[in-house]
Structures are given as C-alpha cells and as structure tokens.
Amino acid sequence: MRPIDHAPLAAWCGGNLALLAYWDGRPTEALEHVKAAQALATSGTAKLRLHSVAARTYAHLGMPEQVRYELEAAQQVDRDIRDDHHDDMGGEFGFSPERAAMSAGSSWLLVRDGGRAVDASSQALNLVRARPATEKSVKVEMEATADLALAQLLNGDLESAVTTLGPVFQLLPEQRVDGLLARLRGVRTQLTVPALQRRREASELGHYIESFSRDSARSTLPGVPGLEIEN
Template sequence: MDVPETLLRLLARRRGIEAFGAFRPEFERAARALSEQDNDPDVRGATVGERQYARWLTGEVKNQPHPVACRVLRAMFDRPASELLGPPPPPSPHPPRAVLASWGAVLSQPQITEEELLMTANDAASHAGDAASQFLAPEAVELLRRSVASLARDYHRTPVQSVFVEVRKVRGQVERRMPLTHRPDQSSALYLIAGQSCALMASAAFDLGSRKAAETLTYAALAYARPIDHHPLLAWASGNLALLAYWDDRPGQAIDYVTAAQSLARSGTGQARLHAISARAHAHLGDHAEVARQLAAVEDVDRSVRDDLHDDIGGEFGFTPERAAMSAGTSWQVLGESQHAVIASQRALELVRGRSQASRSVKVEAEASADLAAGLLAAGELEEAVLAMEPVFTLPAEQRVDGLMSRLANVRVRLAAPGLRRTQAAISLAERVEDFALTSARTLVAAPGPRELDA
C-alpha cells in the first residue's frame, strides 16, 4: 500500500531530514531560534515525538498540532501547518504535443518541471528565512554594550581585580552569543563589545603588573576591531601597545605605534592621548624639543570632535585634562626638568581635586602626587615632598596599581640622593614608601597570565 504523501514529507525529503532522527534536531533548533526572535521562553523547549511526527508525515491528524508546534513548523518551512499536513500541490500539466514538437533545442537540455522550480524556490526561501531568523533580541546586545561602558566609566573607583573578573564575564557572554545571530549589524556590535572588553582587561592586567598579559589582550582587541574597521578602538589599542613599549624601555617602538595610530584617531581626545604617549617616549630618548612639541599638541587638539569610545564611553578609554597634565609631569620628570614636572603635576592635582568625589580618579591623584613628590625632591624640597606623599599613603592595597608602584620607585631613588639620604625626614619617608609598597594590587592576587585570559 502506498504511503500517504504530505507536503511536509515532500519538503522534509528534499531537505534531507525526512527521517525522524534528522528531523527532530532541526525542529528543536528552529524552536530555539524562534524563541530568541520573539523573546518567548515558552517556545524554546518545544520538541516532537516520533509517533506524532509519523502522523504529521501521513496527514493522519484529527486536529491541528499544538499552536507552538504550528509556529515552529511555519518557521521551518514558511508555510502554515494546515498546508504542510495536507497533500502536496499537483504537478503542472505538460504542454500540448504540437508545442513540444517545436522545442527541439530546448528538449535536448536537462528537463526541469515547474514543480521542481517552485520547490527549489520554496526551499531557498525557507533556508533564507531560517538564517534570517537567527538573531539576538536587541535588548541582549544592548545589555552587553551597557555593561562594558559602565565598567569603563567606573574603572577609576573599582578594585582592579573586580574589573578584570567582571569584564571577563562580559567577554564570555559575547563569545557564547556570536554564533546565535546571522545579522551583520549584530555581529559587528558583538565584535566591538568583545574588543572593548579585551581592551579593558588589558588595562587591568597592566595595573596588576602583568605586561605580557596586557600586550596579549591588546592584540586581541585589535583583532576584534580590524574586521569591523572601528577606528577609535584601533587607535586606542595601538596607543596601548605604545604605552607598553614605553614601560618596557622600547621608546623607538612606542613612537612607531603612535605614528601608525595617528591617522586612525579622529577625535580630539584620541589625538591628545597619542600626543601625550609620544611625548613620554621622546622623553626617554632625551629629545627636549619633541617633548615640548608633543605636549603643546595635546593642548591644541579640538576636544569638540568626539568619538564613541574615547568620549561617549570615556572612563578608562578617555583622556581627561588631568590625565594629560599627569602624563606631562611624567615626561618632564624623565627629562630631568623638575620645575616643569612640578608645575604639570600640580596642575593635574588641581584638576582632579576640582571634580566631584564620584568622578574623581583616585589613580590619577595618587600617581600625580608621587610625580609631584619626585619633582620636589629633585629640586631639594624635602618637606614639601613629604606633604605631597600624604594622599598616597591613604590608598587601600587594591588601588595601589603597578603604575603607581613604578613612580614610588622613582621617589625612593630621589630620596637616596647625596643631599637627602642622611636626613631623618628622608629616612622616615623612605621607610614609609617601602612599607607601603609591600602590599599592592599585584600582591593581593596572582596577576592574570595569557592562559587564563582565553583571549
């Protein structure tokens, strides 16, 4: 006896999923995609039993399937269940023989019936519908975007270990969601969020003392940014590679990174950051004139020209005037220009202390205070240096980041100068610095390494 034919059987056969073992996974995958599309958790777990599927194939059903099953079937085949469970459409009638006789040339080619054309077209449309249906709820992408932005803005007042852990969670969520969408706009958004997450983790890894991990994560940020051609993130990450090269005593390479990034930085903030990094690299090379030129360029940028990373998100991605002044103080410090260094560091402290408590960067204030103390010691102003250091000593261990520790090492060197090292005040300050440095953000946890980052 012939097995009854339904449109569902015909379409499933053509798609290669007529067997129950092949059909059920496709049905469940379509249910999950439909759940994401409609933001309907009730659809997500929909499935089909073998006996039920057998009745569908033969059309031996007394009532329409459950509404959820109807929705999933429609999502799979772009046809209502009532049509799928009925007989397939009849093939088109053949043309009259007289007409066929005049088609000699055509008949010599492989013959394709109208039914095959329609079925192929419907299959293509069905697959396109399946692919198009795979996208994330916009709210899911927006939540990830806001999470990264919030972590970047709160970086200055959050323990760096916590930042690293939370950003790593966001990046993990992005990675899990990437295969769930076929929409180019959502894929680009997820690439950007992943890149921003890696960039934030790079900052945290540096503050925790793991420059190797910071470099690996920065390259990961670049890898995410390049396919979507996101210039602000490309510029920020290239600048970060320059900073890492600077701290690793590779000033020439730092300048190369900055030069490569300058054509990518469109906003005034992004340009200011690169000029400041360039000034510090040139300071290591002892180029007074170029340091002065780069620091002047920092002041001359048009900060009204904005971008979505340095300005709209800002925070750790930003480069505020106080950070610019602090960086200038460090550049002058490296050159041995103690007077300029003191002026710039005092300016940084004036700016940061002029902000509200919620928006004040503890990191900038501490590092500028250490630079100010070093500049004052270079000028022989020991008492003023002791006062400058007081805000630093109040920092809890989790906020004693690696950049601050490097600056405190410079203070120790200044205290060992022949004119100071034998004075009781210098000895006392040196002991306090040494005790303070025994615990830092780096010592509280094991600094993350490349294996842990999965970047």
Template structure:
C-alpha cells in the same frame, strides 16, 4: 555468466572488489549515509536476491526507484540505465563518457520537494539566528558603565566584570548571522579587551596586558573602527616604553595617529603617549613638541569611544596634565613637572566627591612629590604623598607604584643619605609598596618611570 549476460554494474563492482553482496552492501550503506546527510532521500541496500538481479543483464524489467538509483549513481558515477546495460557495452560507454559531460542525474518530485524544504529550513534558521536588539543594548550599556566606573573601581573587580563581558560578546557572536549585529559585537569585544589590557597593566601583568591590547586592535580592524584601533595601539605604545622599548613606543604612537575618525581627545591622548616615549629617549625637543601638539587639539572633533563613552577611554585635562608631569620628570624639568602635577590635582579636586579617579590622582600626587625631591624638598614631598599613603592595597596600581619606586630611588641621592626625614620617607614608601597587587603578582621595576 558470460560477458553478454553480465551488467555493467557487475563488471564495475568486480573491478572495485565489492562483487560479493556483503561488500556491496557495506559500500552502498556508506554512500547512502553521505547522501542522507546532504538531505537526500535514499533507500536501504538491496537484499541479496535483488542485488543478483542487478548483476544479470535483462533480469531487471523496470529501473530502480529514485532513492535506490540515487545511491547507485553516486557509487559508480554513471546513470542507473547505463549500469544495467550489458557488460559487453562497457567499452562503448567508457569511450562515450570520456568524450562528453556526465549524464545529468535523474530527478523526481521528491528531489524538488527536498530542496525546497532545505531552503525553507535554512531561511528559518537564519532568521532565528538574529539576536534581540535589547540583548546588544544591555551589553553596550554594561561596557559603558564599566568604562566610566573604571577609575573608581578596584582593578580586581574591573578584571572580573570585563572578562564576563568579553565572554558574553564572544558567545553572542556565535548566535547571530546579522552583519550589523556582528559589527556591534566585535566593537563590544574590542572595548572589553581594551579594558582588560588596561586593568592587567594596573595589576602589574604586562604580558597579558599586551595580549589583550593586540586582541582589541584586531577586533577593531575586523570592523574597520579607527578610534578603537587607535586606543589599542596607544596602549601598546604605552606598554612598549614601560617595557624598555621607547623607540618602538614612538613608532606605535605615530601609527595610532594615522587611524581615521579620531576626535581631539583621542589625538591628545596619543600625543601625550608619544611625548612620554620621547622623554624616555631623552629627546627634549620632540617631547616638548608632542606636549604642545597635544594641548593644541581643539578642533571640536569627537569620536564615540573616547568622548561619548569616555571613562577609561577618555583623556581629559587632568589626565593630560598628569601624563605631561611624568614626561617632564623624565626630562628632569622639575618646575614644569610641578606645574603640570599641580594642575592635574587642582582639576581633580574640582570633581564631585567620589568621582576623583585614584588611578589619576595617585600618580599625579607622586609626580608632584618627585618634582619637589628634584629640588631637595623632602618635607614638600612628604606632604604631597600624604593622600597617597592612604590608598588601600587593592588600588595600588602599577602606574602609582612605579612612580613611587622612582621617588624611592631619588631618595638615595647623596643629598638625602644623612637626612632623617628622607630615610623615614624612603622606609614608608617601601612598606606601602610591599602590599600592592603588582608586587604580589611579581611585577618587576621596568623603564616606565626612570629616576
């Protein structure tokens, strides 16, 4: 065929190396699959006889139907009418294409119906991706109950339950498109991650504890929730001085105090953590200032996480006193440490039977023993540790064990080396510590409670 007998389609197919019917069919089929995936109606590739008619100018009397034209126009980026023109017009067509916008695609009623069906399908899918509110309510209730049972549940059990709740929140996030439900689920994920951070620490696993705390902070940031971010940053501050970085702990605690929406409980907790960090730095003035500011939080402000949910997220008077006792021990202030530890234990004894959190009462009792050891009162220390030695192995968390390590170090002072009671107490501490989960996980003795 000469130039006048060929179509523009013939010329373009030749240029692209798909002049033969098999090569053209393969390319046509590939493009047709793309269009079908986009929801368009397409026709199969033309048979060889029909294809040859497309290549000969004037052989096609009527334009191809829309399902075929749609594929040809996508393949060659030209209206189908131009593709069937004489190849001798190609120069004119190329000049015209370079000077004006591409011709609009050919539409028919099937295109409009397809788009309408797509819109209806998408709207239906969006409506279906809205979770039953009862599912979210149950997840919220399970997290609240776990937080409140934390102090009376073995760490290994808390870890299993919190892991399940975190996984549930993550799965549900993929099943809803509701912004409101996303907010609730990110909040649930933040709480579950925070509980996992706390229990990982209690089990002596500092690295995953830090990772979970960071995840909780990130979830909180995603939804702009100040209290959960503050709690997570407080955890990271706590772990920083435990890991021998008290300066970093001060910075993190102060950052946590800048988040909005915090109630008195949240601020009291953060000041107590800051005081501990200053205690590790031996900065007596700043430690005592932070203790005072924590005790002065009485504006009546509340937030949901620390006050309404509470439990492990709470920081009541007993927990505050326990933390302050530890700070005073870091400052070698035996009298104040004993006063705070005694106050913590007195408040805990007032709790109903079975509601005294071992994770608070145990450390408070050890701090009381340490305060007495600072005054060389071995018998008084033995008395304070009597209930501690009755704690089952699965409940022997890091906070309690590292305090006991510090007490054991205290017993190595020259004043105690020849005292039978001190030697017996030191041996009892060693035997008790050997069975703790933290020791079985290989936890080291960090800076957290210094002798």
C-alpha cells in the same frame, strides 16, 4: 596599522601598542606605533591621548624638545570634535584632561625637568580635585601626587615632598595600585642621591615608602606580576 575598519579604535589600539613597547624598553618601536596612530586620530580626545603618549615616548628617548612639542600640541586639540569610541563610549577608552596633565608630569620627570613636572602634576591635581566626588579618580589623584613629590625632590625640596605624600600614605592596601607603587619606587630611589641620603627626613620617608609598598594588597598575592606605570 589598520587590522579593523574603524579608525578611532585603530588609533586607540595603536596608542596601546606604543605604551606596551616603551614599557618593554623599545621606545623607537613605540614611536612608530604612535605616529601611525596619530595619522588615524580625528577626535580631540584621541589626539590628546596620542600626543601624550608621543610625549612620553620621546621622554623615554631622552628628547625634551620633542616632549615639549607634543605637549604643546596636546594643549591645542579641539575637544569639541568627538568620536564614538573615545568620547561616546568613554570609560577606559576616554582620556580626561587630568590624565593628560598627569602624563605630562610623568614625561617631564623622565627627562629630569623638575620645574615643568611640578607644574604639570599640580595641574593634574587641581583638575581631579575640582571634580564632584562621584567623578573623581583616586588613582589619578594619588599617582599625580607621587609624581609631584618626585618633582619636588628633583628640585631639592624634601620638606614639600614629605608633606605632599601625606594623603598617599592614608590609602588602604587594596587602593595601592601598580602605577602608584612604581612611582613611589622612583621617589625611593631619588631619596638616595648624595644631597638627600644623609638627611634624617629622607631616611624616614624611604623606610615609610618601603613599608607602604610591602603592605600593599598586590604584595600579598603570590605569583602576581607587577605592571609598569599606566599612561
């Protein structure tokens, strides 16, 4: 898995191959990519990202114990060990603690563990909201918010989910990115479970999500394909 002689970049590319594989419904192949990439990772950021990708991959395979193992390993990485790709270059190649926490929440949602998903998504929100305004990622904040709402629904807490989604519905159409819309589709589906579907608040929230998604900037662009949730 070393088409280039640069281990940090090769590790990052391996993580991306894993993401593409599980988005395309090939989680077993994704696991092969992420394991190969983990053998190349040296920095704390690289390891954090790959443990997070591995957790998500195991979640797609329905293996909660392996999810827990990878997320615990992610918490133990040494972020002081850096590399020139994930840390010095950063940007899209970086992987912040709030992104890791958001990814953990998404992993727990995939295995339907609402309690742990609430904890992880709440942590992601606390981390991103603690940043200065100039460093805050609206994308991460809103996607973690949608994940938190879904986790609350899994726990049967409709009222909290309605309150949680309030800030999401304030977003302008051009801010309604694919990852957020995909998460909201999950929320919309959860609102149809027998325990919720006959409740007026669930019906109203479902219609609101549909209108919000319909009026997004992406829905107004013909021929533009949707993308899966980002890690």
